Amino acid sequence: MVAEKITQCMKPHGEEGYQTIENMNENHKEISDFAFECVNVGENDKILDIGCGGGVNIExxxxxxxxxVDGLDYSGVSVNASIRQNQNAVESGRCNVIQADVSDMPIDDESYDLVSAFETIYFWPDIANTFKEVSRIIKPQGQFMIAQGTDGNHPDDELWLSTVEGMSVYTADELEKYLLNAGFKSVKSFKKENDYILIVIAKK
Incomplete structure (x- = not known):
């Protein structure tokens, strides 16, 4: 008997989706904290968080x-949660959260100084071309930051791949190759000491 795949991680939906997002906000905190230690954010940067989930990184x-600081997510539940988390910024016009597919974003070329992706590229389709789509919306000299809880060598990788629907795992070297092919000029990786947390920052 084949175990049923976990579907909420790829696209949170329904009432269970809101609980999944709450769990993600809590479980991904260490990854988020390390990512913010690694990235330089300009005081006037225009930012897009792709796969914004519950909106804590937008905040x-x-x-x-x-x-x-805008958000984009494939899941309507995530979009609603992100808007609620950042209601004041949304109402003041500093934050816009949209539901869209990362592989075909309704966003103008060279719109953002920084694009982030926390614990989400595992589920992106056709990663090579999707990275090109991300590069398209980043300004020259802009940054794309990827934050993930595995560097491709986590002892639980095989378990996640077998149980979580639509999941793929990438090493730093694999990501660097895809990013350079997508048009980014440089790629730097950061690995949390004594952990598997990986942050990759590509500059255009």
Whole structure:
């Protein structure tokens, strides 16, 4: 008998989806904290968080820049949760959260100084071309930051791959290759000491 795949991670939905997002906000805190130690955020940067989930990283970015911080997610539940988490910024016009597919974003070329992706690229389709789509919306000299809880060598990788629907895992070297092929000029990786947390920052 084949175990049923976990589907909520790929696209949170329904009432269970809201609980999944709450769990993600809590479980991903260490990854998020390390990512913010690694990235330099300009005081006027315009930022997009792709796969924004519950909106906690949007909230963190809003405290670091006077520019707009937007969110994009494939899940309507995640979009609603992110809007609720950042209601004041949404109402004041500093934050716009949209539901869209990362592989075909309704966003103009060279719109953002920084694009982030926390614990989400595992589920992106056709990663090579999707990274090109991300590069398209980043300004020259801008940054793309990827934050993930595994560097591709986590002892639980095989378990996650077998139980979580639509999941893929990438090493730092694999990500660097995809990012350079997508048009980024440089790629730097950071690994948390005594952990598997990986942060990759590509510059355009």
């Amino acid at each position: 963190k970015f809003l405290k670091l820049t006077s520019g707009n």
